[in-house]
Amino acid sequence: MAGAKKSDSASQAPASDLEAYKVDQQIGFFLRQANQRHVAIFSALMGDRLTTTQWAALTKLREIQPTSQNQLGRDTAMDVATIKGVVDRLVARGYVATAPDPQDGRRLILSLTGEGEAAIARNIKTAIAVTDDTLSPLTSGERMMLIELLRKIC
Amino acid sequence: MAGAKKSDSASQAPASDLEAYKVDQQIGFFLRQANQRHVAIFSALMGDRLTTTQWAALTKLREIQPTSQNQLGRDTAMDVATIKGVVDRLVARGYVATAPDPQDGRRLILSLTGEGEAAIARNIKTAIAVTDDTLSPLTSGERMMLIELLRKIC
DNA sequence: TGATATTCATTCGTATACAAACGATATGCG
DNA sequence: CGCATATCGTTTGTATACGAATGAATATCA
Numbered sequence: 001m002a003g004a005k006k007s008d009s010a011s012q013a014p015a016s017d018l019e020a021y022k023v024d025q026q027i028g029f030f031l032r033q034a035n036q037r038h039v040a041i042f043s044a045l046m047g048d049r050l051t052t053t054q055w056a057a058l059t060k061l062r063e064i065q066p067t068s069q070n071q072l073g074r075d076t077a078m079d080v081a082t083i084k085g086v087v088d089r090l091v092a093r094g095y096v097a098t099a100p101d102p103q104d105g106r107r108l109i110l111s112l113t114g115e116g117e118a119a120i121a122r123n124i125k126t127a128i129a130v131t132d133d134t135l136s137p138l139t140s141g142e143r144m145m146l147i148e149l150l151r152k153i154c
Numbered sequence: 155m156a157g158a159k160k161s162d163s164a165s166q167a168p169a170s171d172l173e174a175y176k177v178d179q180q181i182g183f184f185l186r187q188a189n190q191r192h193v194a195i196f197s198a199l200m201g202d203r204l205t206t207t208q209w210a211a212l213t214k215l216r217e218i219q220p221t222s223q224n225q226l227g228r229d230t231a232m233d234v235a236t237i238k239g240v241v242d243r244l245v246a247r248g249y250v251a252t253a254p255d256p257q258d259g260r261r262l263i264l265s266l267t268g269e270g271e272a273a274i275a276r277n278i279k280t281a282i283a284v285t286d287d288t289l290s291p292l293t294s295g296e297r298m299m300l301i302e303l304l305r306k307i308c
Numbered sequence: 309t310g311a312t313a314t315t316c317a318t319t320c321g322t323a324t325a326c327a328a329a330c331g332a333t334a335t336g337c338g
Numbered sequence: 339c340g341c342a343t344a345t346c347g348t349t350t351g352t353a354t355a356c357g358a359a360t361g362a363a364t365a366t367c368a
Contacts, residue, residue: 017278023213023230026285027297028192028206030304033231035185036325037308042182043326052182053354059177070316076177077187079356084318086354106316106363124171131180137306143181146307149300150184152291154191190355197356207324224346233326234347240324260333260346 038134045126045133048119053078055127057086058095058120061112068107069098095119192288199280199287202273207232209281211240212249212274215266222261223252249273 073083227237249270
């Protein structure tokens with residue numbers, strides 16, 4: 001009975017765990033830091049004060065427009081509250097237009113404006129450069145491997 | 155002069171780029187999503203309403219205490235403004251104690267309280283489980299590979 | 309049809325995340 | 339010593355990020 005592998009479920013922890021655990025070697029720490037570096041590269045290169053999420057919303061909207069706000073959020077992995085803020089700012093800039101859905105009174109139909117299209121065209125090469133810069137420490141094979149591993153844990 | 159590889163610097167983009175570019179296949183999108191999933195797993199498993207950054211600050215402080223607020227921020231990859239908010243909330247909970255540095259009037263010395271130590275001990279096993287859950291879709295070899303690739307792009 | 313459930317968008321509250329500006333304090337060097 | 343520089347912590351403003359609650363509109367199904 002004594003010396004079992006797990007003590008009283010989650011009440012106490014053996015000193016070994018305390019000693020061995022290092023936050024900065026956990027996957028979560030690396031994911032957070034890697035994302036931070038990517039966002040920093042994006043901010044440094046991208047023009048028009050566009051953020052990563054704004055860019056994601058813009059380019060995804062280009063693919064699937066016209067669509068509803070929540071649908072755009074789902075396709076860009078954003079919460080309903082988050083996508084609303086992003087869309088609001090894009091609308092305020094004149095990049096996105098909104099209209100009520102005649103078929104569904106709940107929906108808010110989104111579409112790109114000419115300015116929105118132009119903003120994408122103006123920055124598309126930079127966006128590609130951001131991806132390339134972020135992956136620059138890796139070989140071509142490593143890049144594919146990283147993408148594949150990240151895809152698996154998403 | 156006409157037909158150069160890059161048109162007027164950053165003004166226009168070829169249609170090929172516009173067609174080929176998919177946000178949800180870029181490294182930034184995967185990093186953001188993978189981090190989101192990790193945070194979701196952390197929130198679901200971890201007790202005491204601890205966030206990922208609060209946990210990082212607590213456990214790192216345990217390693218290097220006593221230390222200054224900005225130093226803790228550097229060691230946990232947090233901005234000075236960010237670490238301040240995190241520390242403030244940990245202090246409000248009684249997990250962290252602050253004291254002025256007798257040697258340096260600018261510094262705020264941080265250390266763990268007994269409650270802070272207890273919170274770590276109480277949740278350390280869960281933290282390990284969070285890492286394991288996040289990496290559960292991967293084999294042991296893939297996990298090491300992912301960590302290594304992320305380390306390279308940090 | 310009518311009650312129930314679902315979806316959509318909004319709002320509120322909390323928590324990162326970071327740029328920028330600020331005052332206070334230390335440190336460096338001539 | 340005195341000044342330029344750097345560091346520390348704080349504050350403000352903007353932008354994600356998400357849980358939770360809400361009201362309006364739609365869908366489902368007994």
